[in-house]
Amino acid sequence: MSACPFCQTNMRATFLGGLPREECNACGAVWFEGESLAKVMGGSVSDALVRRAKGHPGICKGCSTKLQYVPSCPDCGAQAPTCPSCGHAPLPAVDALGVTVEVCSDCAGVALDPGELQQLQRAAEAYRNEPLDVRPKVRLGVVQACTACKRELKPKYGFVWEEQLYCGSCAPEGSVPFSEELAKATPSEESTMPQGSGYHAAMTADATGSALTWLFSRVFGR
Known part of the structure; x- marks a missing residue:
């Protein structure tokens, strides 16, 4: 058994809906292995997901x-959230x-506390029928700022990181050059989700696992 990433209590392994995870009986947190x-x-x-997490x-x-x-926290002394697989904290x-x-x-593992689990379900409910466009809201030919x-910056000379525009000097690691494709919303493509990861799948036996798959597929699966 692994230790909970938040309270360090031993977790129990579960396997529902095709996505294995570990759950903490003490604080209600869940842990998903990166490999799974x-x-x-x-x-x-x-x-x-790993690229976005770095830094x-x-x-x-x-x-x-x-x-x-x-x-550990310098203010209250609590142990920092820790990876139960590799100990990263x-x-x-x-x-x-x-x-x-x-x-x-x-190792790309993901942890959610009980409050985050509730946020996840609300997000699935809010966006279940939305052709969501989560790409940068920037347009070619428009002068914006890093x-x-x-500094003033035309998007075609910029780099994109987490839906924001940066100049070449300030672009964080993992940024990608801006392209016209990033400025186009294509609802039919954006609303396409992998098999088994739609909102209705999230309402079956394993709501948490399916909703998590749905969420990450919408954000990162492009």
Whole structure:
């Protein structure tokens, strides 16, 4: 058995709806192994999730302090969210459609506390019929500004990271060059989801696993 990433209590293994996970009986958190997620969602989705997690701070579950490069919170002393597989701490906190999830940037595992599980279900409910376009809201030919240094920048010369535009000097690691394709919304393509990851699948026996697959496929599966 693995230790809970948040309270370090031993978790129990479960397997429902095709997505294995571990659950904590003490705090209600769940942990999804990165290897299992990659098999269900595809390697490209898993890789994109890890790229987004790198460099992000963690969040203390005791007092919500941002944590970077520390095994415990300097404010309240609580242990930082820790990967039960490789021990990486703190786990980076990543936002996906308003749902905060803790991701191990080393092994791609994902942890959710009870509040995040509720956020996940609300996100699935809110977007179940939406042809969601989560790509950068930038347009060719329009002079904008770099998110970091605020210098004027035409999108075609910029780089995109987490739906924001950066100049070449400020672009974070993992950014991609802006292209016209990133400015186009194609509802029919955006609303296509992998088999077994739609909202209605999330309402079957394993709502959490299916909803998580749905969420990451919408955000990263492009």
